[in-house]
Amino acid sequence: MSSIPHRRVTLKDLLDEGLLLAGEQLTCEPRKGELYKATLQADGTILYEGKSFRTPSDWAAHVAGSSRNGWRDVHARGEPLEEYRHRLDGENGDRDGGDIETRLLERARSLMPREFELLMREYLWSYGFENVQVTGRSGDGGIDGTFDVPVAELRLGFQAKRWGEGAMVGGPLIRDFRGALVGRRLAAGIFITTSEFTAGAKEEAEQAGPKITLIDGKALAHDLVERGIGIKDVVVEAEIDEDFFRGLGE
Numbered sequence: 001m002s003s004i005p006h007r008r009v010t011l012k013d014l015l016d017e018g019l020l021l022a023g024e025q026l027t028c029e030p031r032k033g034e035l036y037k038a039t040l041q042a043d044g045t046i047l048y049e050g051k052s053f054r055t056p057s058d059w060a061a062h063v064a065g066s067s068r069n070g071w072r073d074v075h076a077r078g079e080p081l082e083e084y085r086h087r088l089d090g091e092n093g094d095r096d097g098g099d100i101e102t103r104l105l106e107r108a109r110s111l112m113p114r115e116f117e118l119l120m121r122e123y124l125w126s127y128g129f130e131n132v133q134v135t136g137r138s139g140d141g142g143i144d145g146t147f148d149v150p151v152a153e154l155r156l157g158f159q160a161k162r163w164g165e166g167a168m169v170g171g172p173l174i175r176d177f178r179g180a181l182v183g184r185r186l187a188a189g190i191f192i193t194t195s196e197f198t199a200g201a202k203e204e205a206e207q208a209g210p211k212i213t214l215i216d217g218k219a220l221a222h223d224l225v226e227r228g229i230g231i232k233d234v235v236v237e238a239e240i241d242e243d244f245f246r247g248l249g250e
Helices: 011-016 056-064 081-109 113-126 171-183 199-205 217-226 242-249
Strands: 025-031 034-040 046-048 051-053 074-076 130-134 145-149 154-161 188-193 211-215
Touching: 011 081, 025 056, 046 056, 051 056, 056 074, 056 217, 074 081, 081 217, 113 130, 113 145, 113 154, 113 188, 113 217, 154 171, 171 188, 171 199, 171 211, 188 217, 199 211, 211 217
Parallel strands: 154 188, 188 211
Antiparallel strands: 025 034, 025 074, 034 046, 046 051, 130 145, 145 154
């Protein structure tokens, strides 16, 4: 069995290596007793209710209604997909994957405000949202930008906080964000941070009113890597070892 050097293993890699088979069933249970089933296709995408999803996280987020790590939440033959990836990639590969997420998160934290806003635009585009608009100004009333969900014909808002490690987004900010969504007559919103949310923030997000999805720094970094945003593959190609051949006659 070969290894896949210097990049994240994909479902197509697992199919090519025979660890997974085209046509087999994948499952996701985001909440207890709420089981979803899909089919793994030969091209490495996931087929669910007539729609193809590019990555496990795309599908898991779709059925759960919030950002998810599909490699942990999606199962094949009773095991999470990350177990199959470990078998191919090995422990070193797993650590490399975690390392790139950590470094990518630090890079996002180092961006200038306008650069970070544009990164958020790329991130939302990657989910298939349309007409993503960034306010690009202060005094935005708690809304950093808006975007459309094309199938549902809904207009949503987002707020993004480029905060350092250890900072915590609390309940009051989420409450203010909900108020801004109501004021702008937006159907729902996504609150993204490069740090973390307090328990109070998570509780506030569950209150009545427009639905608010929370995405913390770890989830954001994972999604960026999964979607290939801000990273590039480095492939090491084999070459002829001329020193070896010159030494054969000695």
